[in-house]
Every structure is written in structure tokens, then in C-alpha cells.
Amino acid sequence: MTPRRIVLIGFMGSGKTTVGRIVAERLGWEFVDTDACVEERAGTPISRIFREQGEKAFRDAEALVLEECGTRARLVVATGGGAPAQARNRGFFSTGAIFHLKTSLATARERTRGDTARPLLQQEEDAVRVLYDGRQAFYDELGIPVDTDGRTPLDVADEILGLFRNPSP
Numbered sequence: 001m002t003p004r005r006i007v008l009i010g011f012m013g014s015g016k017t018t019v020g021r022i023v024a025e026r027l028g029w030e031f032v033d034t035d036a037c038v039e040e041r042a043g044t045p046i047s048r049i050f051r052e053q054g055e056k057a058f059r060d061a062e063a064l065v066l067e068e069c070g071t072r073a074r075l076v077v078a079t080g081g082g083a084p085a086q087a088r089n090r091g092f093f094s095t096g097a098i099f100h101l102k103t104s105l106a107t108a109r110e111r112t113r114g115d116t117a118r119p120l121l122q123q124e125e126d127a128v129r130v131l132y133d134g135r136q137a138f139y140d141e142l143g144i145p146v147d148t149d150g151r152t153p154l155d156v157a158d159e160i161l162g163l164f165r166n167p168s169p
């Protein structure tokens with residue numbers, strides 16, 4: 001049966017939110033950005049949650065949002081870059097059509113230049129690289145790869161819709 005949910009995963013700056021909105025609009029499905037949901041519920045930005053309550057508090061809130069998304073259909077979900085690396089989110093990532101928006105670290109850096117909203121990008125360059133490298137195995141394991149380097153969000157969304165409508169056997 002065709003999955004009733006599309007889930008986008010990938011590193012920060014891979015375009016999950018922008019692409020997800022387009023895919024949802026084309027399908028006439030709802031769109032959820034889990035980061036935005038966490039912020040809305042907490043009534044405070046993610047950067048502040050990290051700063052004042054620590055990463056664990058953010059991961060708890062993120063896991064709750066994902067769990068709820070897992071009960072809904074006709075939904076496109078843009079997940080936070082760290083969600084697939086959390087063992088507790090395994091259940092959520094075991095259903096739906098999951099696409100990995102593949103992005104080189106250089107491109108991710110370029111797209112997030114000057115960004116202050118993502119606490120994990122405020123670290124030293126080496127630490128960001130370690131994070132990036134460590135995440136790839138999770139993304140590769142869970143998602144159908146879709147390249148994003150040098151491509152527009154529309155182009156990436158088109159590829160996802162094509163793969164979703166005509167999945168390879």
C-alpha cells in the first residue's frame with residue numbers, strides 16, 4: 001500500500017522545510033515542521049531551549065512531536081537533523097516514505113551562513129564536521145537518497161514526488 005506519510009531527513013541546511021512545504025502543497029497534504037512545532041509548544045526558540053534547559057529537553061519535546069506525527073496520515077514531515085540519530089525515534093522512522101535530502105557539508109554551511117537559530121552550528125568547524133559525519137550513517141540507513149547540491153527546492157520536490165508516485169520495486 002502507498003505510504004500515507006512523507007518524511008524528510010537530512011543535515012541542517014539540506015532544505016527539508018522548504019522542500020517539504022512544496023511537496024505537501026502539490027499533494028494537498030498537511031505539512032509539519034517538527035522544529036516549528038517544538039518552538040510553538042514551548043513558546044520559545046530552540047536556541048533558548050538548548051541554552052536554558054539543555055539538549056535533552058529539546059530531544060524530549062522533539063520525540064513527542066514525532067510520536068504524534070506518527071499517528072497522522074496525508075502528512076509531510078520535515079524533521080530536525082538530529083532526530084534520526086535518536087534511538088527513541090526508531091518507531092516513527094519505521095513507517096512512511098522517508099527521503100534523505102543529501103547535502104555536502106560545504107553546501108549545508110553555505111545555506112546556513114550567518115544562522116544563529118541552530119545551536120549545534122555555533123560550534124567550532126571541526127565539531128560540526130564530526131556531527132555531520134556521524135549523522136550520515138543514520139540518514140543513509142533510513143532514507144531514499146535525493147541529491148540537493150546545486151539544485152532548486154522545486155527540482156528536489158519534483159524528484160521526491162516522482163519517486164513517491166512511482167516507487168522502484
Ligand code: S3P
Pocket residue numbers: 010011012013016035046079080081082083117118119120
Ligand atoms: C538539529 C537540527 C535542527 C534542530 C536543532 C538540532 C540537529 O533542525 O532540530 O537545532 O541536531 O541537527 P534542522 O535540521 O531543521 O535545522
